[in-house]
Amino acid sequence: MPSFLKAVKGTKGGSLISIEVSPKASANAIAGFNEWRGTVEIRVAAEAREGEANRELLRFLSDILEIPSENISINSGARSSRKTIAIKGLPPDECARRLEAAHGRR
Numbered sequence: 001m002p003s004f005l006k007a008v009k010g011t012k013g014g015s016l017i018s019i020e021v022s023p024k025a026s027a028n029a030i031a032g033f034n035e036w037r038g039t040v041e042i043r044v045a046a047e048a049r050e051g052e053a054n055r056e057l058l059r060f061l062s063d064i065l066e067i068p069s070e071n072i073s074i075n076s077g078a079r080s081s082r083k084t085i086a087i088k089g090l091p092p093d094e095c096a097r098r099l100e101a102a103h104g105r106r
Helices: 053-065 092-102
Strands: 008-011 015-023 029-034 039-043 072-074 082-088
Touching: 008 092, 015 053, 015 092, 039 053, 053 072, 053 082, 053 092
Parallel strands: 015 039
Antiparallel strands: 008 015, 015 082, 029 039, 072 082
């Protein structure tokens, strides 16, 4: 299993996750870990139009990380497929563990 911990950095009070998002997928899913870029690959069903994919991404992460949606935000990359997501109240090791547990699950 890939080491998602390489994509998660600790911050004061939480974590930052480096991700690469692919919109217009058949379903929301953690697709894998890109070792070269150090990013978690995530597919979302929504289109990248008027923030739809970003909203779907945050809902999906809230669900799989089992944290309230108000504890998740886009730190950088709102208009890019490469993003940094800020997670409040979840340490990096636990964040990576939950991402790994959701890998491949829809």
